[in-house]
Structures are given as C-alpha cells and as structure tokens.
Amino acid sequence: MNNEAKLTKYVKAAGCAAKLGPGDLTEAIGGLSCTHENVLVGMDTSDDASVYYLDEERALVQTVDIITPVVDDPYVYGQIAAANSLSDVFAMGGEVATAMNIVGFDGCHQPRSVLKAILEGGQSKVVECGGIIIGGHTIEAPEMTYGMSVTGFVHPQKIYRNNTPRIGDVLILTKPLGMGILTTAIKADMLETQVIEKVASILATLNHKASRIMRQYDVSACTDVTGFGLFGHGYEMSFNRVTIAFELKNIPILEEARAMADMGIIPAGAYTNKSYLSSKVQAKVPHKDEIILYDAQTSGGLLIAVSQNDAPKLLHHLQSEGLTYSAIIAEILPLGEKPLFYM
C-alpha cells in the first residue's frame, strides 16, 4: 500500500468514528418529516436511504455518505469511501445506477495527485457493481472527506427495510466487527502493514454480492452496520417491537481488534454509542468484548433477518461466494425486558 500521503494523520477521527452520535442526530432531525404518496421510505424511519416510487416496476433509491480517511493510501481510501456510500442501496435490495463524487479536499497537506488517486479508487468500486460516475463536486476543506451521492433502482414490492424483522428469524452479519477500533489503530501507527491490508480489503469489499445473494432467500429486513455499531443498528432493527438476542461467541470480531481494544484503542464514538444505547441492552453476564459491539463501523457488513429455514442455506451461499466472515449471530424473540440482549 502507498501510505506516503499519511491521510489519516490530518483528521481528528477516522471514518465513521467521526460521525455525530445517534442521540445528537435524533435530537436534531427528529422534528423533520416528509410525507408524500410517492415516498416509500423517507425520514420517519431510520433507514439510511430514501425510496421514491416511479412506476410499478421501479422505485428510485437515493443516498449519500461521506467519510474521513481510514487508511493512508489514497486509492484504497477512495475504494473504501465508495463501498461505504454505495452500501445503503444494497441494504435496501437495490442496484446502483449512477453516483456523484463529493469531495472536501485538504489541499493544504496533500498534492493534487492524491485527489486523482482517491477518485480513481472510488470509480473502481462504482464500476465493479455496474454503476457509472456522472460528476461531482469538490471544495477545499481543512479535513479530508470523500464519499458519494448514489442513485439506484429497486422494485417497489421488493424493498428491504431495516425495521421489519419477524419473530423467529435469525440475523446474519456478513463482515467482522472492530473496524472503528482498527482504523483508529491505523491512525495511531500501531498496526503492521499485513494487518492494515487485511482491514483495508474488508473495508473495500462491496455489499453488492451479499445483497444479490440475500434477495434469493426469505429475508424480512436488512440494514448495513455503520456508524452506530452493531447494537445501534440492531436497536433500529428491533424498532422496540422485538428483542434481538445476540450470541456473543458467534459474532465475528477480528482478533486484531480485540487486542487493540484491550490496549484502550477505542474511538470515542464507541462510548457515545454505548451511553446512548446502554439502557436498551441487557447482558446475561457482562463481557469485556461488549464495547466492540458498539464500535462504529466504516463500510460494515449487511445485517440480514432471514427465516430459520433459509438461514443455513443463505449462510452457506454467502460463504461459498467468498464472504467468509458471514455468521448467524442472533435470533429475533418477542419483546422481552429490553430490545437487545446478549449472552
């Protein structure tokens, strides 16, 4: 990897760890609403993308996401930011059509060649899922940010929402946790190149393939795990109507993330998520890995609610297509004491 640009050194927090906390965000946008007969998914749920009805065959999916650098290599950062931006369309069950670049460029610390490499990295990922980049906008910014506004299509009858899991379903997660911790460790120069490459390749993996595979099975809800961490997005999925029971030993967590967490390399975002969510979580026995369940993920995996019957088939299909971290991590139960439970 080309780490000369030292992209992560000039930002306060890496990737989605830089996001505003869920409490702050709800307070700020809670009063806004949009109701229109053509809006199938709007601001009233916590879905990250919106869906607008066009005709019986098509609905328009729109989403936008930007992140600060999580790795020092500009091309790879571009790839990861793109994978992160595109993911919301895939979580909805849609296909990407077009994307526009949104860049806040730190021209003070970086030469133009860095900008070129970032955009090339982003483009490579849009092309990979069959989309095209049709433009963009760049401004000078004190901290580097990059992402995309993405437009896609989905069949209006086949939209996957994040808060409609059925009791009895199980949850499959397609990428390992610990990315906020590991990107913070990258920023701190604490990881070996080999580990950084492993982390980068997970971050740059599109959720496109996982999305296409899941659509072939009996799936009731889907979301992608990003800034609010597994428990934040799990809570949104529960919608306070069911209890999600997580089995900690089945949750894929990168060993390197555990080691870094033990050293106290945990981004503040994880604690923000935890303090917002801790009243919603019941633990059978407290566990030291718990904080990782709140870790803000950049370009995290899909969290898929699937019928128990189809779960083994879907899991096998995901793994045989190279999504080897995929695992069944939870079960949807009738609402108990708290919406989230782990053992």
Place this chain on the structure above:
Amino acid sequence: MKIDCSGLACPEPVLQTKKALETLPNDSVLEVIVNSLASKENVTRFAQNGGFDVRVQDLAEGKSLITIVKGFTCNVVADAKDEKFLDKTLFLKSDKVGEGELGAKLIVGFLKSTLELPKLPRRIVCVNQAVLLTTADESAPIMEVLKALEAKGVEIYSCGVCLEFFGVSDKLKVGKIGNAFGTIEMLFGGDGTISL
C-alpha cells in the same frame, strides 16, 4: 510524573500514557489527567491490561485523575495503595455463618462489624451459596452492608460459575464477577485468607 491529556482525542491519551510509562523507571507513579469518558476508559483499560496497578479518581469539571503504578512486585503495589487495608482476603462459601436462621443473621452481623475495623480486608471472594448475598434484593439488610464495604474500597468478587449455577447472573448488585484463576490468585497471592 504527571501528564495532562485533557482535550486530546483517542488514541492520543493512550499513546502518551504508553510513551510515559516506557520512559519511567520501575517503581514510579504516573498520573494522567483526562476529561472525557472515552479517554478515561481507554487509559484505564490500557494500564490494567498492561498489568499495572490503576486507580481512577473523578475530579471537578468532568476531569479524572488516573494513577498508574509502574512496578511489578507485590510490595511496591501494596505500598502505593492506601494504608487502610489489611492484605487479607475474606473467603465466603455460604450465605450464612453456620446453619439456619441464626447463621443468616450472623453473616450480616459479622460483615457489619467488619465495617468498624480500623483496617478492612482487601477483598471479599464469594463462591457457592455466598453469591446469594451479592445478588440479594435491594431491601435485604446484607445489601446495605456490602455496598458500604464496597464504597470503602473493598473489592468484592462473586464466582461467575456459581452465579450461573443459581441462575442469578443478571441480579448481581454489588462487586464484580470473578473467575477461577483470579480467585486462586487472591487466595494464594496475599498475606492471608480468612474463611467463614
């Protein structure tokens, strides 16, 4: 040595603590000031996992003082700690002293009297039925006593396996969950163990 990590974002406070600990000679004390929950938890986690003795004290204006003792021998750690403790572990195997109703009263009485001692036992380890003490109802008389002991700095551990055996893992109200290895270390590591 004292370092002020107020206002620094993660991972900077941990890195500065790490650097400071590396430069300090053995048998010295490092004080770290932080002013965010993340930094407080992270620095504490880092130092504890490094095997150092750590104390956290909340100060005014959201600041915390984390005191880390660099030194690996029991002596150094003991010396650096408050003098209000005896280096003894109280080992409880039952929720009673002896049998029956009298036994249940005696354990409350015994622990309540312990509170009055000039020097308290360093820790209390609860195994078997003793975990029913740490998981009792809030209104139970024993709860007030245990909480007072904990507030005075006595470390209270309840055996995880035992909690699970009695189905009360989610009812722990005082102290922490211990494990077999930790228990053995406490029993053999200190100057003495008292068993009731």
